Amino acid sequence: MKEKLARLRLVRLLIAALKTKAVRILIPVVIFGLVIWAGQHELKKVRLGVMLAELRRIPAGAIAEIFVLALAAVAVMSCYDFVIRRQFRFRVSPGRTFRYSWIANTFNNLLGFAGLTGAGVRALLYKKSGVPASSITAAAVFLSPVVLNGLSVMAWLEIFGVFQAKTLLHEHRWMNLAVWAIALYLPLFIALQRTRLFAKWFHKQGKELFPWRTILEAVGASFVEWLFAGLTFSLIANHVLDGGVGWRELLGMYTVAAVGGILSMAPGGVGAFDLTVLLGLKHMGFPAERALAVIVLFRFFYYIIPWCIGLILAILELGFGGRKPGEEEERQLLEVPLTYWQKLWGWPGQFRFLSDLGVWALGKLVLLSGLVLLLSAATPGLLYRIRLTEDLLTMPVMHLSHQLSVIIGFALVILSRGITLRVRQAYVWTRIMLLAGAVFTFTKAFDYEEAVFLLLVALMLWISRDRFYRAGTPVIRRSVVLWLAITLVLAFIYYWLGSHIHNGFFRHLHLKEPLIGRMTARAYAVNTVVGLAGAWLLLILIFSLRPGRLPANRATPEELARVQAFLQENSGNLLTHMLFAGDKSFYWAQEGRVLFPYAKVRDKLVVLGDPLGQMELVSAGIAEFQRFADLYGMLVVFYQVTPEYLPIYHENGCRFFKLGExxxxxxxxxxxxxxxxxxxxxxxxxxxxxxxxxxxxxxxxxxxxxxxxxxxxxxxxxxxxxxxxxxxxxxxxxxxxxxxxxxxxxxxxxxxxxxxxxxxxxxxxxxxxxxxxxxxxxxxxxxxxxxxxxxxxxxxxxxxxxxxxxxxxxxxxxxxxxxxxxxxxxxxxxxxxxxxxxxxxxxxxxxxxxxxxxxxxxxxxxxxxxxxxxxxxxxxxxxxx
Incomplete structure (x- = not known):
């Protein structure tokens, strides 16, 4: 019986260790899967080539209108930051407040996670401007339950008939329940504002209650955010659908789709929002290709473009100078007091990339550059540019440029990981690839927009060049397999998009004469294989010739003799004799006065026992050894350490686990x-x-x-x-x-x-x-x-x-x-x-x-x-x- 109870307790502990992570990951994935399963019938009707043709026929003037309104819709979200700036007395200039807002809100729009991404980015940025961590925490916690109020107001406007989505709600009656659930959030929020329960969940201390003026300003900021997002969606739909639907109907459809996206808990509402729009426009009699064109344009102008601008602003705010990343910023970020809502999502451990947001943003820009090159190569260019390219350049040059663009695209996707890890060699080769990619995408079909974007990313890299200091990083098998899988998936998507969109696009145009630059499905297959293999071969050669990895050298007789002499003047410990087995490497810190015996395993340097040397030098020696390990992308672990040294490890950013006695x-x-x-x-x-x-x-x-x-x-x-x-x-x-x-x-x-x-x-x-x-x-x-x-x-x-x-x-x-x-x-x-x-x-x-x-x-x-x-x-x- 006791053994059975012990096993039951063990199972419960395992479940407790996994449940929070499972909730964070499985719920959005399951809901997204259910949405795709429910909408597969509608998705099968989509012809990507026709959808691309629908996008290409929108006039330049309409694109400019959409672009301006989308940027305005993101800009008004700064109202949140100006509210907390006044309430919490942040000593930050209006211009900087606006920039911080743009960065935080665009990251939060794209990555989501119940507003926690925006909270983390705000914490990092405002901390940089000298705002106390306690004030940042209070502001972030204040905003977390406010954001939904604007959508709640939109839901009430839908219920009272100001916005209209009657057909969609009639065909799918369960959506009425979702709209009512979000609508009731606003009165519930207001009713709970003065209760201890609400304070316990969202104000942490249970004492600080905000004035009604601040609450109403925050609710107003939320309504402006959702309204402008709806207006952006409506403008896009109006242009794509040739004005076939009124603004009230479009705003009603957006409200219902946004409700579905929020309830799905997926970042940006991906899946549920899109399927709701697809269903809504289908009930209005529009083909699936037009509905998908509306979704693609909305995602692009409201999410992707502002996020790219946010990446650039993040680099400009955090990416200058040669500062090597310390742990202080991350520690301050991680020591923020948490509410129950934040703990549910595992905040902030899952967002540790925020501790060096500038370089993380550069890595994502490089990744985006690779995807842009692949997308550009998979989709047909504008007809007049294709004609012009055929007149000015020979076909071998065009095909070679196309093939090299694919190779460089895959290479940039892989190199983006090295940029995020701040590897110097990755920085050098990424700049070369970006410049070459700009040339080849231009000669491929005069795609100067992509070329300008690649040159802009290269400029951002050059501005932040001093931050790339690492000699290399460990080659971990799991990481290599992961990136190989990612590039294989991208290769399949490139081939599938190219072979389906290209031919479908040209068939939709009903051209009387064939276009010389048109590619067959077989040509895309060849490009896929050559591009993927070429990129991996190129990168393997680059990093094999100059590996930049920390070698796992065994101790030489000369080093062991030096250890022996060192122990004549310094005390050892119960593990010191293991050093003479010869399987450890040695790092001498503090001008040879502190010794770290270590072995390398994957991306970790494991030190055996406590460092050897004078006690007063050990802390500085640990910091020096950590910097040495960081040059190679390694982490330092101390194995079988004694209680006497625990305060020193703690001040150097370590956590502890008891191994035994x-x-x-x-x-x-x-x-x-x-x-x-x-x-x-x-x-x-x-x-x-x-x-x-x-x-x-x-x-x-x-x-x-x-x-x-x-x-x-x-x-x-x-x-x-x-x-x-x-x-x-x-x-x-x-x-x-x-x-x-x-x-x-x-x-x-x-x-x-x-x-x-x-x-x-x-x-x-x-x-x-x-x-x-x-x-x-x-x-x-x-x-x-x-x-x-x-x-x-x-x-x-x-x-x-x-x-x-x-x-x-x-x-x-x-x-x-x-x-x-x-x-x-x-x-x-x-x-x-x-x-x-x-x-x-x-x-x-x-x-x-x-x-x-x-x-x-x-x-x-x-x-x-x-x-x-x-x-x-x-x-x-x-x-x-």
């Missing part, structure tokens, strides 16, 4: 006398009677002895692979570094042995390193060996003896412990089937040790389960002599 035996109190150690005394007497002998031999060890010990070790392993990093393994060169305790039977044959590891602390502490015994060793062999080792250490003048770690011991035992530690505690209690956690601690308890905690110190932006797998991989890595 180390058994330290105070030798001055150790004795076999008394009732408590009767079992150990009995075992010792039995082995002495049977003729077993014990001795400790000092190096250098003879060749025959090492061969005999190797045979014992091989028999003990039974074909298993040796572990490393924090564990010793049998290697003759390593065994020569320390004394070895030998247990021999009556015939003089070695039955068991244990190598000893000094702590390099002035002869105070010694520990067991490698322990092995023959398969046929009698019961109690290791008890006898440990007992004799403890007696030897006490007689030799040592003060403490370490029996090693008890993993997960006393982890997560308290009710309010972290979820991860409580989960680890359950593994300790009930994981004996895989590893004898409880048994190991119980065994060491018989020697009456003092238990000292050991911790894992890691950066806040590392996901602990992934880090755990990396550490298991590191310790289990095949060792090399």
């Amino acid at each position: 180390e058994a330290l035996i105070p030798l001055n109190a150790f004795t076999l006398a008394g009732k408590k150690h009767a079992d150990l005394r009995s075992i010792k007497n039995r082995f002495d009677r049977e003729g077993y002998t014990f001795e400790v031999v000092s190096p250098p060890h003879s060749g025959p002895l090492l061969e005999e010990l190797r045979a014992v070790s091989m028999a003990w392993l039974k074909g298993r692979q040796e572990k490393g990093f924090s564990l010793g393994w049998f290697d003759p060169a390593y065994m020569q570094q320390s004394p070895i305790g030998l247990l021999k039977d009556g015939g003089g044959r070695v039955t068991a042995f244990a190598s000893l590891a000094p702590a390099y602390d002035g002869g105070k502490t010694v520990s067991i390193d490698l322990m092995r015994h023959t398969p046929h060793a009698p019961n109690g062999t290791m008890d006898y060996l440990f007992t004799r080792l403890l007696e030897w250490a006490k007689d030799s003048g040592y003060e403490r003896f370490s029996l090693g770690n008890a993993p997960l011991s006393r982890v997560g035992q308290k009710e309010r412990a972290l979820r991860e530690e409580r989960l680890a505690g359950l593994v300790f209690q009930h994981g004996g089937h895989w590893y004898g956690f409880k048994g190991l601690r119980k065994y060491k308890e018989k020697f009456a040790p003092h238990w000292e905690s050991r911790y894992l110190a890691y950066p806040a932006n590392i996901y602990l389960p992934v880090l755990t797998l990396d550490l298991v991989r590191l310790v289990s890595r095949k060792v090399k002599p």
Whole structure:
């Protein structure tokens, strides 16, 4: 029964660890999938070539009107920021307030997540202008429930008949419930304004209640935002539909579609909004191609173009200078007090990119540049430009430019990751690709708009050139597979768009004579394969010739000699002897006065134990080592650290996880006398009677002895692979570094042995390193060996003896412990089937040790389960002599 309850508790903890993330990810994905499934019948009717032709026939004057109104619709959203500027007394100029608003609102429009993206961007930007974090938090929390009020007003206008979407609501009656639900939000919001419940959820402290003037101004700002968005949608629909629908009907349709988008919780309402518009225009008698043209133009002018402008503004605000990213901004962003609504969405951990928004924006601009090149290559150019290109350029030049544009497009998509990671080499090659892409997209079909955009992105990169300081980043298999999958998907989309849109577009035009520049589906297939393969081959060659990666070098004899000399003047710790195994790399900080022994695993540098050196230099040494790791895109993790150093790790941005406890035996109190150690005394007497002998031999060890010990070790392993990093393994060169305790039977044959590891602390502490015994060793062999080792250490003048770690011991035992530690505690209690956690601690308890905690110190932006797998991989890595 107890085991069943324990399993149930384990399952509950796993569910608790995953449920928040599942809610954030699964709900929007499931709703989006349901929307696509429900609308697949309508989507099948869409002919993309015809839709593109509908877009191309809109006159330039109408495009200019739409562009101006869309920018105005985004600009009026700054009313939010001017409201909080007055209410919270931000000392920020009106111009800067407007720019911050544009950046935050365009990011929030595109990425969504219940307004949390906008809140995070505002926090970062206003913090840059010196606004206190507490004021930013209060302002962001104030805005989070306000935004929906404008749509609620629009819903009431729909209910009272000012806006009209009667046909849509009649055909789909469930939408009436959705409209009423949003409509009731406004009176509920007003009614709750003065309640403690509302304050608890959205004001955090439960005390600060805002004046009615501020609330009404915020509601008015929300209404202006939604109204102008609706007007932009209506203007676009009016031009695409040739004025066939009135403004009241279009605003009514927009309101119903926006309600569906909000309830779907997808970023920007993607899916639900679009399908509602598609259904609404279908009921009005318009073909699916025109409806899709309305949606595409609205997404482009209201979301994409303002967001591109927001990216550029973000780069100009945050992208100048050579400042290497520190953790201070991110820490201040992450320490913002949270409401329950924010906690539900995992804020702000899922938006850590905001801590360096300028470079993140550059990476997205480069990604967008690659997509623009691919889209430009997949869609036909304007007819008069195609005719002009055919007259001025030869067909081989046009086809070569088209093919090179595709290759560069794929290359920019991949390079965008390197730009986000601030890799210098990626910056250099991205600028080359952008300039080349501008040339080839121009010679392909005189697409000067795309060329200007690419040159603008290249200019933004040049402005921010000092921020690209990294020599390289680790090549992680999972990341490579992910980007390969992304480019394969983009390749398929490019081929599908090209072969469907191109031919459908020209058929829709009913041309009397064929166009020389028209491409076949086979030509698009060839372009896809050559473009994708060419881009990956080019990038592999670039980064292979100049890898810029941190090499995982093993320690050389000269370095080990330097460590030996260093330990003559500085104290070590219980893990220091592992350094002489030769499998670690060394970083010398603070002009060689602080030593970091580390090993590389994926994108992490794992330091074994606490840094070695003077205590007052360690904090600055950690910061120096972190900067070194950051040059290569690596993160620093400290493994098996002691409680004494925890404050130093904390001030350098680390979180902690308790790994277990180390058994330290105070030798001055150790004795076999008394009732408590009767079992150990009995075992010792039995082995002495049977003729077993014990001795400790000092190096250098003879060749025959090492061969005999190797045979014992091989028999003990039974074909298993040796572990490393924090564990010793049998290697003759390593065994020569320390004394070895030998247990021999009556015939003089070695039955068991244990190598000893000094702590390099002035002869105070010694520990067991490698322990092995023959398969046929009698019961109690290791008890006898440990007992004799403890007696030897006490007689030799040592003060403490370490029996090693008890993993997960006393982890997560308290009710309010972290979820991860409580989960680890359950593994300790009930994981004996895989590893004898409880048994190991119980065994060491018989020697009456003092238990000292050991911790894992890691950066806040590392996901602990992934880090755990990396550490298991590191310790289990095949060792090399």
